[in-house]
Amino acid sequence: MNHFENIKENDFRSELLTETSNPRKKPNGRIRKMVRSLHRDIGYFCIGMTIVFAVSGLAVNHIDDWNPNYEVTRQSKAISISSELKQSEQLNSILLEQLGLDLKVRAEFWESENRFKLFAEADITVEVDFKNQIAVIESISQRPILSAFNRLHLNEVNRAWVIFSDLFAILLLFLAFSSFFMLKGKNGVFSLKGLWVVAGVIVPAVFIAI
Amino acid sequence: MKKFLGFILLTFFSTSIWAVENRSFGEGAKMDKLIAISKVLASPQKYLGKEITVVGTIVSVCSKRGCWMKLASDKKFQTLRIKVRDGDMVFPFNAKGQTAYATGQLKPIELTKEKAIAYLAHLAEEAKEEFDPTSVTGAMTIYQLSPTGVTIKYSGS
Numbered sequence: 001m002n003h004f005e006n007i008k009e010n011d012f013r014s015e016l017l018t019e020t021s022n023p024r025k026k027p028n029g030r031i032r033k034m035v036r037s038l039h040r041d042i043g044y045f046c047i048g049m050t051i052v053f054a055v056s057g058l059a060v061n062h063i064d065d066w067n068p069n070y071e072v073t074r075q076s077k078a079i080s081i082s083s084e085l086k087q088s089e090q091l092n093s094i095l096l097e098q099l100g101l102d103l104k105v106r107a108e109f110w111e112s113e114n115r116f117k118l119f120a121e122a123d124i125t126v127e128v129d130f131k132n133q134i135a136v137i138e139s140i141s142q143r144p145i146l147s148a149f150n151r152l153h154l155n156e157v158n159r160a161w162v163i164f165s166d167l168f169a170i171l172l173l174f175l176a177f178s179s180f181f182m183l184k185g186k187n188g189v190f191s192l193k194g195l196w197v198v199a200g201v202i203v204p205a206v207f208i209a210i
Numbered sequence: 211m212k213k214f215l216g217f218i219l220l221t222f223f224s225t226s227i228w229a230v231e232n233r234s235f236g237e238g239a240k241m242d243k244l245i246a247i248s249k250v251l252a253s254p255q256k257y258l259g260k261e262i263t264v265v266g267t268i269v270s271v272c273s274k275r276g277c278w279m280k281l282a283s284d285k286k287f288q289t290l291r292i293k294v295r296d297g298d299m300v301f302p303f304n305a306k307g308q309t310a311y312a313t314g315q316l317k318p319i320e321l322t323k324e325k326a327i328a329y330l331a332h333l334a335e336e337a338k339e340e341f342d343p344t345s346v347t348g349a350m351t352i353y354q355l356s357p358t359g360v361t362i363k364y365s366g367s
Contacts, residue, residue, distance in 0.1 A: 106365055111287065
C-alpha cells in the first residue's frame with residue numbers, strides 16, 4: 001500500500017512529506033512549522049494557568065449567588081442568660097457551656113446593650129441576642145482549592161505573581177495571533193473558517209453596544 | 211514522578227497561599243501614626259486630610275468581596291468602618307476576632323435626612339432593635355477610613 005496516497009493535498013502532513021522529499025524548504029513553510037510548534041508548546045504551558053483563571057472566573061462571576069471563598073454555616077440556639085449573668089466575668093464560659101462549645105476565645109465585642117459577639121478559635125463567631133435569648137453560631141471554613149485559585153486570579157498574592165500573570169496574558173495573545181498562521185488552504189483563517197474569528201469579535205462588541 | 215508532582219502541589223498549597231501569619235495589604239500599616247478610634251470619632255474634623263493609623267478587633271467583614279471591615283473602638287459599642295474600592299484590598303472573611311491596624315485618611319460621608327433615616331434604620335435592623343425615624347431631625351455625617359495600608363495580626367487559629 002502506498003501511504004502517500006492517503007494524505008490529501010490540504011492535510012498538514014502533506015507539508016511534512018514535501019519537506020522530506022524536498023531538502024530545499026520554502027521559508028514560509030519553515031516559519032509556519034515553527035509557529036505551530038510554539039503554539040503547541042505554549043498551549044501546553046498555559047493549561048495550568050487557564051484552569052486557574054477559568055475555574056476562578058466561573059466562581060467569581062457568581063459572587064452574588066454564593067461565597068466562592070468561604071463556606072459559612074449558621075446555627076441558632078436558645079440560651080438562658082439573666083441580666084446579672086450578662087455583667088459577670090464568667091459570661092463567656094457560661095455561654096460556651098450552654099452552647100456546648102469547647103473553644104478558646106480570641107476576642108469579644110459589645111455591639112449594643114443587648115448584642116454581644118464572641119470570636120473563638122477555628123473561625124467560629126457567636127452572636128448573642130440577650131433580648132431574645134438567642135445565640136447564632138457562625139462557622140467559617142475556607143474552600144481550599146477554590147479560594148487559592150481566587151487569590152491567584154484576583155492578584156492577591158505578591159508582585160512576582162503579577163509579573164507572571166502579565167507573561168501569561170502575553171502568551172495568550174501569542175496563542176491568539178499565532179492561530180492565524182497555523183493552517184492554510186480551506187481550513188486556514190483566510191478561508192470561510194475566518195468567520196469564526198469575526199463571530200468571536202462580534203459577541204463582545206454586541207455586549208459593549210447594548 | 212508522581213511523588214515529585216505530589217511534593218510540588220503540597221509545597222504550593224502549604225506556603226504563601228495558605229500561610230496564617232501577620233498579613234499586610236497595600237503598603238501595610240504605619241505603627242508610628244497610631245491614634246485611638248474613640249479619639250478620632252470624638253473630633254473627626256481634626257483628622258480629615260491627615261494620615262492616621264487606627265487599631266481594633268475586626269468585628270465584621272464584607273462576606274463577598276472583602277471590601278470593608280469594621281474595627282471595634284476602645285470605646286464600648288463604637289466601631290469604625292475601613293473601606294476600600296472593590297479589589298484594591300481583599301480583607302479575609304475569616305479574620306474576624308483578629309486585631310487589625312489600618313493607615314489611611316478619614317473620609318466624611320454626608321447623609322441627607324432621608325438617607326440618615328435609611329442608614330440608621332438599617333443599623334437598627336441589623337442589631338434587631340427598634341428604631342424611631344422621628345428621632346432623626348436632620349442631615350448627618352458619618353466617617354470611614356480609606357486605607358493605603360492594613361496589617362492584620364493573627365493571634366492563632
